Amino acid sequence: MSEVEHYDIVVVGGGPVGLASAWHAARRGARVAVFEQFAFGNEQCGTSGAERHWRLQYTEPDLCQLTGEALPLWRELERAGGQQLLHAFGSLWFGDVDVATNEGKISATARTMDQLSIPYEWLTAADIERRYGFADLPRHFEGFVQPDGGAVDVRATVDGLLRLSESAGVVLRAGESVQELVPDGEGVRLRTPRGWCRAGKVVLANGPYVNRLLEPLGARLDLNVFEMALVTLRQRDPRARYPFWFVFQEPTEEDTNLFYGFPPNAWQDTDVVRVGPVFEVNPLDDPEQATGSPDPRHVSRVCDWVDRHLPVVDARPLARETCLAVLPADPERQFFLGTAKGLFDGGDNVVIATGGWGFKFVPLLGKVCADLCVDGATDYRVERLMLPDPTRP
Ligand code: BEZ
Numbered sequence: 001m002s003e004v005e006h007y008d009i010v011v012v013g014g015g016p017v018g019l020a021s022a023w024h025a026a027r028r029g030a031r032v033a034v035f036e037q038f039a040f041g042n043e044q045c046g047t048s049g050a051e052r053h054w055r056l057q058y059t060e061p062d063l064c065q066l067t068g069e070a071l072p073l074w075r076e077l078e079r080a081g082g083q084q085l086l087h088a089f090g091s092l093w094f095g096d097v098d099v100a101t102n103e104g105k106i107s108a109t110a111r112t113m114d115q116l117s118i119p120y121e122w123l124t125a126a127d128i129e130r131r132y133g134f135a136d137l138p139r140h141f142e143g144f145v146q147p148d149g150g151a152v153d154v155r156a157t158v159d160g161l162l163r164l165s166e167s168a169g170v171v172l173r174a175g176e177s178v179q180e181l182v183p184d185g186e187g188v189r190l191r192t193p194r195g196w197c198r199a200g201k202v203v204l205a206n207g208p209y210v211n212r213l214l215e216p217l218g219a220r221l222d223l224n225v226f227e228m229a230l231v232t233l234r235q236r237d238p239r240a241r242y243p244f245w246f247v248f249q250e251p252t253e254e255d256t257n258l259f260y261g262f263p264p265n266a267w268q269d270t271d272v273v274r275v276g277p278v279f280e281v282n283p284l285d286d287p288e289q290a291t292g293s294p295d296p297r298h299v300s301r302v303c304d305w306v307d308r309h310l311p312v313v314d315a316r317p318l319a320r321e322t323c324l325a326v327l328p329a330d331p332e333r334q335f336f337l338g339t340a341k342g343l344f345d346g347g348d349n350v351v352i353a354t355g356g357w358g359f360k361f362v363p364l365l366g367k368v369c370a371d372l373c374v375d376g377a378t379d380y381r382v383e384r385l386m387l388p389d390p391t392r393p
Contacts, residue, residue: 007033007171009373010190010199012178012213013206014040016154017353019161020077020366021203021373026168028374033199034170035192037177037209041158049230049274049323051151051265052359053244055091057120057144059104061112062384063334066364068116069380073363074152081160084153087266090243091149094128097142099248101258102280102331103357106143106248113146120144132242133312145243152359153267161362178206181213183346201373204352205365208287208326210336217344221336221387222329223355224283229294230276231302232319235264238271240312247305255279255298259305261313273313277302280327287324294322326355335385337365339372342389348376352387 009025011018014036022032036042043049056071058064071086078085097106113120122144125137166172173192180191187200204210208225246260261275277298284290299320307315328336335356340347351372353365364380371378 005197007031007197007199009033009201009203010035010178010188010197011203011205012190013204013209014172014174015205015207016158016161016362017358017365017369018203018205019158019165020362021205021353021369022170022366023161023165023168024366024370025373026165026170028370030370030374032170033173033197034165035173035176035178035190037175037206039174040162040172041155049321050154050268051262051274052154053091053149053246053260053357054086054088054152054360055146055149055244056118057091057093057109057113057146057149059109059112060334060384061116062381064112064116064118065381067360070361070364073367077157077160077164077363080164081156083156083160084267085157085160086150086152088148088150089241089263089266090145090147092123092128092132092143092145092243092245093248094123094125094137094143094245095141095248096250097248099250101248101256102327103246103248103258103278110144113144118146119148120146132245133240134309135311136308143248149244151244151262151265152362153265154359156267157362178213181217181350183217183344183349185346188346188349200349202350203369203373204350204354205369207354208324210352210354214340214343219340219343219347221352221355223336224280224327224329225287226280226283226325226327227290227294227322228276228279228325229298229302230274230321230323231294231299231317232272232274232321233303233306233316234314234318235271235273235312236314237312238264255281255301259302261306261310272318275302275306275313276323280325290322290324292322294320325357328355333384335361335365336387337368337382338386340387342391343387
């Protein structure tokens with residue numbers, strides 16, 4: 001590769017957010033390349049598993065509004081790729097309604113939905129047991145089902161974005177890591193094992209690897225990388241259906257005591273389900289410490305919960321995987337999204353989209369990154385997510 005290779009935009013990281021950024025930018029006429037250190041479609045970062053949660057509700061009204069704004073962009077992506085990606089079978093949040101978690105709080109989320117006229121149905125423990133087959137729930141548990149939530153088909157999303165990016169002319173470079181960024185007045189030079197190239201703008205959508213490129217520039221995002229368990233189980237009655245569920249409980253001394261699960265997914269003929277704990281414990285110092293094998297204690301914690309409270313599911317694990325959660329240390333912000341202006345010289349030419357449980361926002365994050373690269377600004381209200389700018393008053 002010679003120094004003359006030049007793109008308007010280089011995206012570092014070919015996961016869903018990187019590909020969505022590339023697709024949106026290429027549709028606006030930019031010459032775009034994506035550099036992915038592994039293979040496209042790999043499940044080594046945050047995107048492992050067949051499905052991810054789609055939900056409208058957030059405790060924070062601005063994030064609730066953003067999920068609403070992500071919806072038409074999902075519809076546009078479904079139309080462009082010719083495949084349904086969002087499957088609405090409901091999103092059920094229940095448990096201790098006032099327990100404060102990094103995912104939010106049930107009671108405050110219901111108030112936000114009232115304020116924004118997002119429909120939901122309030123349910124008692126008895127309602128949840130009767131309607132969805134849960135059992136032995138503590139009597140004080142309550143919660144809501146939001147009928148428009150459900151799951152996103154992860155693999156169809158990534159495959160669709162790859163196809164669309166390719167047909168929009170995006171150069172897709174697998175197995176090529178970006179090892180160094182050198183911003184200068186006009187853009188950014190990037191070093192890969194094949195040499196140097198230039199870009200007017202760079203999007204860093206490389207999840208847990210972002211600080212490797214930022215640290216030599218004197219910047220660092222305050223994020224934690226957790227390797228969380230994802231367990232596959234079989235459903236005893238293959239026809240039983242219930243919403244995506246997330247149980248909010250008081251933390252134990254050992255962990256955050258939060259569990260979630262999907263019903264058999266709607267786009268496959270299957271009786272298997274996936275469940276997981278959301279334990280923000282034992283952060284990794286480096287993403288390469290991820291082993292792909294979950295902590296056995298975390299697997300038994302979630303399986304014990306299922307065994308006691310979801311009898312339609314056989315709690316003996318069929319498979320055990322992990323997913324990497326890259327979470328901002330400050331849970332108020334949920335994501336990192338914005339330009340690196342003020343973080344280092346030339347940071348205004350670097351856009352960062354990393355961290356957070358972001359799958360539900362994939363097309364929106366991609367559109368915002370493209371807007372920031374092409375227009376230098378976006379109309380989406382993403383102030384909460386913007387990067388810390390030491391020069392901003
Ligand atoms: C979420 O909806 O953000 C979420 C769902 C399951 C696990 C973690 C986060």
